[in-house]
Amino acid sequence: MPKKNLTNVKEFILLGFSNLPNLQGFLFGIFSVIYISILLGKSILLFVIKIDQALHTPMYFFLGNFSFLEICYTSVTLPRMLADLWTQKRTISFLACAVQAFSLYICGGAECLLLTVMAYDRYVAITMPLYYTLIMNHKVCVQLVVASWLTGVPIMIGQTYQIFSMNFCGPNKINHVFCDAPPLFPLACTNTYNIEVSVHVVALLFVTIPFVLILASYIKIITTIMKLPSTSGRSKAFSTCSSHLMVVCFFYGSGSIVYLQPKSSQSSASSKVLALFYTIVTPMFNPLIYSLRNKDVIAALGKLLPK
Template structure:
């Protein structure tokens, strides 16, 4: 009887390991039920603020001829990606806070994950392109109009999309090819890689390795290229004899540099650090930071620290009031 019982248990385990969950449950902020509506109000306000601020940046870079330069072309693309990025996560989170359900199908989870990492990776690549643009503008100003032609700017943005889409699609397929036969509760407010892999059955070494390599390629390599660009920029700025020239050059680059530090810092901790050192609570907090707070800060940093945009905003305000 004992032998039959043990055999039956092994059969059940085998059957479970060959089946996968058809839906997940996003725990989100269920650990603080008394704060659900307050969080709903805060995140709704943040989401609307991000949409409005980034839409204004896109609008003024389109209608103001003074802002139709490579720098603002890349900034408008970055703002568009930001809008898409927060739209993938925040509306879903708001719905879960409102309904307190949190269930998400396997397909919806895969689509959300795909777009989150695709748009996040696109932001890193765009930041690298923007750093290169500033490098050419400051270190090689005489050839800037020739080097950063409209055609090259479009090609650089297109290249970013062409690089990121197949890699992210492959990563998503690989992750959702795994079996999720245990708990279907994701301790997160959206479908992200680290919490999903913790639910997977069997050995995920290959997946962890693939994600680590992709993270190095799309986070660390762009970061190093950005650092090299800014190293050369700072070196050239320090060689300027005019204090006013140095101040103007630093103010042009400081906004972008702040955004770079915020983005790369949180992403490196989340995706590049070893899995053994990852905490679910810390991961959720960092995700909250780079999916909501940084997108809120970005348009503020770029507008308040940019004289050209502030002038354009005043012009737009004058036109609307007259």
């Protein structure tokens, strides 16, 4: 396309669920309840971990940071979705769209890395119990959390710059619920092949490598657990790992389908559902997964309920 025909897009329109006009109020109510439940569930978990001395261990330190991260993660997308459903305006400025995408990538990358750190914590606790407190001291735990947040920042800055430096020349309707790379590519007026490859490479780095590390950790963990002589010991070890493993499967499963599947096999409807799954549904159920399957958290909640 000749350069003179290019126009600068200053805002986008997030179509979201505009194809369901009769369900806008219902969807607003559903997503409001989900957002409140996420904030409430995560806040209770953070509060319990903070005040109960029995939970001042590396495992719950990481779980508390993970809960805070998921509050940030859902807050990147849900408030905007609720505003769009309430006002029906659906417009988002170019800059706000870039900021939302960048924030989403930072939180998503940090979650991948923090899930890996949590798997490493379980690996050390079960395979090297005598050295656990020495290896996973507070300084190391803080460094691992900070690294999880900061490692992806320069990569995601470059990724976001690449995506939003594309030429957008007119079509500005994003057929998605939030700003993200895959639904933005069809709106670009230039060849997006190189940038699409770059997005897939970054997704491979932050999805595949952590997942392989988590998988390797759990293979070693399961091998060690099966060698334990007591049945109660095996049961306790499995219970401390099963919650984390369920969260990993939910998050990585939906996220990898969105970012790693070929563009030709994607549909806008399935992409929206999967995006909602890993950004909203999984964070909503995570507090239940961690609390209902964890005797320490249940005991801590039991102490608080009478008060």
